[in-house]
Amino acid sequence: MRQAVLVAPKQIVFKEVAAPKAADLNARQVLIQVKRIGICGSEIHSYHGLHPATFYPVVQGHEYAGTVVACGAEVTKCQVGDKVTARPQLVCGTCNPCKRGQYNVCEHLRVQAFQADGAAQDLFVVDEERLVKLPDEMPLDWGAMIEPSAVGAHASARTEVKGKNVVVSGAGTIGNLVAQFCLARGAKKVLITDVSDLRLSKARECGIAHTLNVTKGSLKEAAAELFGDEGFQVGFEVAGVESSIRSLMETIEKGSDIVVVAVFGKDPALSMFHLGEHELRLIGSMMYRHEDYLTAIDFASRDVIHLSPLVSNRFAFEQYDEAYQFIDSHRETAMKVLIDLDQKG
Template sequence: MLQAIMVEPGKIEFNDVPVSKVKPYQIKIKVKRIGVCGSDIHVNHGKHPYTSYPVVQGHEVSAEVVEVGSEVTNVKIGDKVTIQPQVVCGECYQCTHGLYNDCEELKVMGFQTTGMASEYFVVDASKALALPAEMSFEHGAMIEPLAVAVHAVRRAGDVTNKKILVLGGGPIGNLVAQTAKAMGAESVLISELSKYRLEVAEKCGIKTIDAKNEDILNGIIANFGNDRADVIFECIGINVTINQAINSARKGSTIVVVGVFAEMANINMGYVQDHELSLLGSAMYREEDYVKAIELVNEGLIDFDTLITHRVKFEDYAKAYALIDEQKDYAMKVMIEID
């Protein structure tokens, strides 16, 4: 089978490698779609803090089950599936208390261990979640980033009737906003510099602040009133936006950090303390987040199609990164097609 390997930042090679034998508790999948995410882009630029080379990427996937081990009961041949890409120890405090996304020995397929950028992939069946038969493979590959959003929103607690501000209108920020709205938020607002991403957010039914031309605090008050936002989600991972979140937060409110910071952040912790802000991290997801993500899609509450902007054949994998670098804001979600 063909496997795409990033041998160094910005360089992908294809190798013909054997498919692993399926063990009793495993399945073999034929990979259909791979989504490219912001963390993948960090790897391509050599800026991901926890990835070395060579590395096989691919963690946002949809696939068809083509073989099952003798002990597998949760999926069958022919099922559409997506895969949870975490590899965990199963023994640390977090793993033994249902918090495996925070495993002390966490490895993620496509970053610290082999990802699914290949024609076939053998994986433990426990990591597979069956998708509805009527769901497209493109939408199936979007369940992973949606699970990121679901987990982030859940980190804030019950958002019913809350006012929500999302900093960043990229795919994750957009999905966090859509998820908060779908889970009962009273009003949701995205702050973003890119005119195109603002237009995408509005097509998805989300109100916006043009951060390039409008003061963020003024925009918050204009939309939410003097009580400002109940919860702020930082979905970019840079100094500017985490400080915007802190400086524009209402005293006693909550900030959820979803963005991946490639560089050390410099924030005013004295302000966090004095304003009694709750500053929460959000890392990946658990199975219940995938289940909720699939449920939200089934209920017609999430718009994926507006976010998928480009499609690239598997053999042209490197073109996906070229598109993202060249078109930047206009390349929201790039899909790799393998069929």
């Protein structure tokens, strides 16, 4: 079978390797035919050698969907032919966070595609525990986007958004999904911001009506116009730049919550005096747990969140390298880039 391995930064090697066999599955494992793989920003960092926690060589691919080819003897979640996706988190199950059920912050967390091999190959073995069945009618493209959707499902549940006014700073794939989940969870009004008109028009296409280009107007003015005297009570930092989180902190109502979803390449200098005086809470958000996958599948299948507008480009498996280069040279227009394993290269 085909396998794409990132052996070193900017070096993808295509290998022909022995396919895993149904006979070798343990009782609780499932063999899947991988059909779609989404590429995400963190993998672009690995591709450039800028992800501090990537162990090379590594098989990439952690946002994927496929169909079941074989099941171990005790598997009950799925059957041959089912559409499925799976969480890429390998956890220890015994550390304190794991014992508390917070396995997304396991002390020994290994994420497939970064610290363990991922799904960039034709056939992939998955533990049933991490597998999630997709509805038969769900497009495989959406299946591959359940992973980033689960990030949105988790982040939007880190604090109560129902009935509150919300600002999401950053309208990339993740910010867009966070905003969609806030609306789905009953936020009163949601304003999403970016520096790119194109990304903001994508947001509107996904049903996020209120947008602000922060290069053309201030958050303070836009928030006053949209929320009036009410202001906003929840902020999501999904841009990963200092000016973004600073303007959230400076504009949000006193006594409010800001969920930090973005990974900051450089630590921002923020006023802890302001944070204390305004009794703000900064809340972290790390990936997702199983229930977030279930919520993401539920919301996507009921059209409560919209995934199709996020797919910007697709490439064949043999074009993995071209896909990375394309994302590099089309930073603004490339949203979710999919590798389609059914497509001929």
